[in-house]
Amino acid sequence: xxxxxxxIFLALLIKxxxxxxxxxxxSVYKVPVSPFxxxxxxxxxxxxxxxxxxxxxxxxxxxxxxxxNVQEIIKKDKSIYIHIAQTGIVYKLDKKEDGLLxxxxxxxxxxxxxxxxGNTFFFKDELYSFGGxxxxxxxGHLRRLNFVDREWDIVPLNKxxxxxxxxxxxEKEGRIYLPFEREMNAGVKEQVKGVKRNNAYYLDxxxxxxxxxGLLSDALIDITKDDFINGVAVPTSExxxxxQHDQVYLFDFLHNQVLKSNNSSLNQFLARRMSNIFLFNxxxxxxxxxxxxxxxxxxxxxxxEFELKTFPIWTKDNHIIWYIVITFSCILFIVTIIFLIxxxxxxxxxxxxxxxxxxxxxxxxxxxTELTLIELLLTANLNxxxxxxxxxxxxxxxxxxxxxxxxxxxxxxxxxxNDKYQFISQSNTPLISxxxxxxxxxxxxxxxxxxxIKKIQRIIQA
Numbered sequence: 001x002x003x004x005x006x007x008i009f010l011a012l013l014i015k016x017x018x019x020x021x022x023x024x025x026x027s028v029y030k031v032p033v034s035p036f037x038x039x040x041x042x043x044x045x046x047x048x049x050x051x052x053x054x055x056x057x058x059x060x061x062x063x064x065x066x067x068x069n070v071q072e073i074i075k076k077d078k079s080i081y082i083h084i085a086q087t088g089i090v091y092k093l094d095k096k097e098d099g100l101l102x103x104x105x106x107x108x109x110x111x112x113x114x115x116x117x118g119n120t121f122f123f124k125d126e127l128y129s130f131g132g133x134x135x136x137x138x139x140g141h142l143r144r145l146n147f148v149d150r151e152w153d154i155v156p157l158n159k160x161x162x163x164x165x166x167x168x169x170x171e172k173e174g175r176i177y178l179p180f181e182r183e184m185n186a187g188v189k190e191q192v193k194g195v196k197r198n199n200a201y202y203l204d205x206x207x208x209x210x211x212x213x214g215l216l217s218d219a220l221i222d223i224t225k226d227d228f229i230n231g232v233a234v235p236t237s238e239x240x241x242x243x244q245h246d247q248v249y250l251f252d253f254l255h256n257q258v259l260k261s262n263n264s265s266l267n268q269f270l271a272r273r274m275s276n277i278f279l280f281n282x283x284x285x286x287x288x289x290x291x292x293x294x295x296x297x298x299x300x301x302x303x304x305e306f307e308l309k310t311f312p313i314w315t316k317d318n319h320i321i322w323y324i325v326i327t328f329s330c331i332l333f334i335v336t337i338i339f340l341i342x343x344x345x346x347x348x349x350x351x352x353x354x355x356x357x358x359x360x361x362x363x364x365x366x367x368x369t370e371l372t373l374i375e376l377l378l379t380a381n382l383n384x385x386x387x388x389x390x391x392x393x394x395x396x397x398x399x400x401x402x403x404x405x406x407x408x409x410x411x412x413x414x415x416x417x418n419d420k421y422q423f424i425s426q427s428n429t430p431l432i433s434x435x436x437x438x439x440x441x442x443x444x445x446x447x448x449x450x451x452x453i454k455k456i457q458r459i460i461q462a
Contacts, residue, residue: 024064025089031058031101035294036278040075041096043282047171048075049120049235050280051085056291058082059091059103065112070277076122083120086134087112088152090127090145108150115143117165123174123205128155130176130203131163136186138162138194142203158209161201164194166224166233168240168253176203177239177253179313180216180224196227200314202253214314220258223249232274236281243270250306256313259306266301345451348426366460369396370417374460377432377448386435386445414446421452424459431456 031037037058040048050073052058057071059082070085080093088109094102118132127145129152131138140160143152164182169175178201184194198216203209216224223244232243239251241261248261248270261267269286273279278289286299366374372395380387389410393399396413398406414432421431431452434444448456 025059025061025066025105027105028094029059029091029103031103033096033099033101035296036289036291037101039287039296040073040080043075045077046075046282047077047122048073048280048282050075051277052291053277056278058101059084072120074120074122074127079122081106081127086116088115088129088143088145106147106150107145107152109152111152114139119163119165119167119169119176121169121171123169123171128205130169131165131167133184138164138182138184142208155208157203161203161210164227166227166240166242168233168235168251170253173254174205176205178202179220179251179253180227182227214316217258217311217313217315219309219311220313232270232276234270234276234279234281234286236284241270241281243274246271250303251313253313258309258311258313259303260309261301261306263301263305266299266305269299366417366420370413370420371460373413374417374431374448374456377446378453378457381448381450381453386447388437388445389443392446421456421459425452425455 033041040050052071052073054061054067054069058073059071061067061069061084066084066087066089069087072083072085074081074083082091082103083089088107088111089105090107091103092106094104096102114134115129115132116134119130121128121130129143129145131140133139140157140162142155142157144155145151146153161178162181162183163178164184166180166182167176167178170177181197181199181201182194183191183197185191198221200213200216201210202213204211224242226244234241234243236250238255239253242249242251246267248263248267250257250259250261252259266286269288273288278291280287284301284303286301288297288299289295290297373392376391376395377387389406390399392410393401393406396409398409401409418430418432422428429449429452431449432446433449434446437443437445
């Protein structure tokens with residue numbers, strides 16, 4: 001009997017744990033009107049995007065998979081929405097009653113983790129989401145919430161432009177400005193932290209086309225070089241405040257200008273709030289909410305406190321003709337050099353072949369182990385591979401010798417091969433070359449110098 005009770009208890013415990021964390025959320029939530037919400041409601045004609053985090057989120061998600069998800073409060077005039085970041089889940093403020101804000105869910109989406117750090121905004125009464133990161137890759141997708149079907153639809157664009165989050169939406173112009181690209185793909189070694197491309201664009205939301213603006217200016221290339229680690233952007237009415245270390249820059253996209261803050265209070269204020277949580281800009285006032293003390297800290301700034309820099313955000317490329325001329329000249333120069341080099345190499349090969357015909361000893365220049373090693377390297381070349389040290393040790397019959405002796409024998413044999421080859425071909429190019437292994441820089445891999453493959457094949461077959 002005791003065993004039976006224990007089994008039932010364990011079964012209930014397992015069942016409880018299995019359902020303790022859920023993906024289900026209620027369709028309606030009642031949120032108390034706090035000092036935070038009182039201020040947000042009082043800001044008329046405001047376009048705000050405010051990030052909140054657990055345990056101070058408005059939509060309670062403590063016992064769900066979304067516990068640690070940031071929540072985005074999006075205010076468009078008098079309409080207020082809450083988007084659970086990394087998902088497509090959206091709640092809209094329905095009404096206020098008895099000191100409570102009633103939020104109702106307006107979507108049916110189940111997709112998550114495809115839009116991390118995406119930019120969510122309203123344009124012409126449509127809710128959009130641009131870009132983001134998910135499933136080990138960034139994307140440049142534009143998504144729109146279909147209020148009828150309550151699902152997110154993809155909006156086809158003329159091309160896919162990637163971003164790490166540094167983009168700015170202008171409702172007045174109906175554009176998303178992007179000063180530079182950053183494509184991330186953790187599945188590619190060189191793209192674990194992303195590949196930065198210094199091309200500036202804007203997305204025309206009317207035509208759904210990306211329009212090139214030019215290239216990120218050289219000064220901004222240097223300023224934004226650590227954007228992946230330290231950059232923070234606070235949207236303003238004309239661009240965004242870019243925080244890098246203890247410096248603050250205003251990127252004015254409307255006028256293609258860069259301004260640097262001389263207000264040390266503003267610089268320190270933003271540098272201490274790099275997380276961007278409970279932080280927003282409204283009419284040149286930076287609002288920072290302390291959820292523990294339930295109060296706002298407000299810092300006013302003015303454009304006059306910024307120094308206009310001599311460089312713009314992006315530079316126009318007005319020298320296309322010169323680029324064409326220079327490119328054509330370079331191609332002509334390269335073709336000429338290749339022609340002369342080939343002519344000279346061909347002449348050297350002919351001379352070497354004549355010498356080989358005049359003496360029988362040249363045909364016997366390479367001894368057995370040397371020929372075996374050369375053939376091993378040639379076979380690897382045909383398979384587009386390189387030869388590792390242990391393969392060479394095996395061919396030279398020294399795989400069971402000590403490391404010091406192995407290294408000496410390998411060096412002696414390969415030096416002898418290169419010396420003989422350079423004498424036969426009458427050139428300074430070695431036959432056997434080496435490169436460090438990509439996955440372990442302590443060791444080398446060996447291969448036949450590509451330009452010498454045909455030549456050595458003729459020599460050993462003579």
